[in-house]
Amino acid sequence: MTRTLRVCRRELSSMCRTPLAAVLGAVFVCLTGYFFYSDVVFFVLVGGANQASGLWRFVFLDDRLVALLVLPLLTMRLFAEERKLGTLELLFTYPVRDGELLAGKFLAALLTYLGLLAATALGPALLYTLHPFAVTPLLAGYLGLLLLGTAFIACGLAASVVTENQVVAAVLTYGVVVFSWFATWNEAAIGERVAPVLLQLSLFDHFYGFAQGVIDSRDVVFLLGFSALFLFLAHRALGARAWRGLA
Numbered sequence: 001m002t003r004t005l006r007v008c009r010r011e012l013s014s015m016c017r018t019p020l021a022a023v024l025g026a027v028f029v030c031l032t033g034y035f036f037y038s039d040v041v042f043f044v045l046v047g048g049a050n051q052a053s054g055l056w057r058f059v060f061l062d063d064r065l066v067a068l069l070v071l072p073l074l075t076m077r078l079f080a081e082e083r084k085l086g087t088l089e090l091l092f093t094y095p096v097r098d099g100e101l102l103a104g105k106f107l108a109a110l111l112t113y114l115g116l117l118a119a120t121a122l123g124p125a126l127l128y129t130l131h132p133f134a135v136t137p138l139l140a141g142y143l144g145l146l147l148l149g150t151a152f153i154a155c156g157l158a159a160s161v162v163t164e165n166q167v168v169a170a171v172l173t174y175g176v177v178v179f180s181w182f183a184t185w186n187e188a189a190i191g192e193r194v195a196p197v198l199l200q201l202s203l204f205d206h207f208y209g210f211a212q213g214v215i216d217s218r219d220v221v222f223l224l225g226f227s228a229l230f231l232f233l234a235h236r237a238l239g240a241r242a243w244r245g246l247a
Contacts, residue, residue, distance in 0.1 A: 003096050007104025008111070011078070015112060021074070028070045028116045035062035036123040060141040060211040063120065064204065067113075067149050068181075072173035074112065075156025076166040078105045079238075083164035098238045102157065102231065109153045117145060137213025144210020147223040151203055152177060154227040158234035177203060 015021040039058045082088035124138055152173070159172035180203045203226065206219040 004100045004104045004107065007096065007101055008107045011105050011108035012111065015108065018077075020077070021112065024070050024074055025112075025116055025119075028066055029119050031066045031069075032063050032120045033123060035059065035066070036120070040123075040127065056137050056141050056213060057211045060145060061208075063145055064148060064207060064211070067145065067152060068177060070116075071109075071113065071149060071152040072156050072159075072170045072177070075109055075153055075173065076160055076170040078109060078157055079160040080164050080166045080169045084166075098235055102235055102238060106153060106157055106231065109157070110150060113149045113153065114146070117142060117149070140210050140213045140215050143215060144207050144219075147210075147220065147227075148203060148207045151223050151226045151230075154230040154234070158230040158237065161234045161237045180204065 036059055039055060039062065042058075043055045079088065121142075127133070128135075155176050156169065156173040159176075160166075160169040163169050163172070180201065203223070206222045209216045209219050
């Protein structure tokens, strides 16, 4: 655990020294802030809409898209940059296990994402002071965003392990998560038998319940399982260096 935390602190320090994290953070906060403002204005104008199932659903579905845009760019450098600069081999000489290295970098990216999510809470907090509302649907939506973001980060981490090109790592991550989104859009084309299977494998369909304020244990298990799968793949890919004569 101590070595994992050291890797995490090192990664967070590295992020703070690069402008990319600041730019991505600014983009994330600005876009989520804009979507929140526009959704609130929309519901004020139409009037009579149910806030719990209406406003928060649109807010979190919009925030989902922002997470999809930003997180692959945040994770693309985790291992790809180390490999390109030649510092990854140096890390392998330290008394740090592969699992601790992966966990430290994953934790750093997750903490960064948590900070971004915390920044988005300013809008709902301000709205609550003006018009109190039930916080349970809001908390369910944030839990969904956290789990969905965890899945994105795990996928991005695995993509970053297998390449030294950050752009390639980002594109690989986009490919996986976007396919998970679009795979069930045209049910007529994929057939009645295949559609239910793909529906169960879609990250975004499992997120939809959270956006409506519903916490389903099956959705929680799926998103955590998706994250665990890609962390396992990342660990196996990192360990494969021994077979290539790199350790």
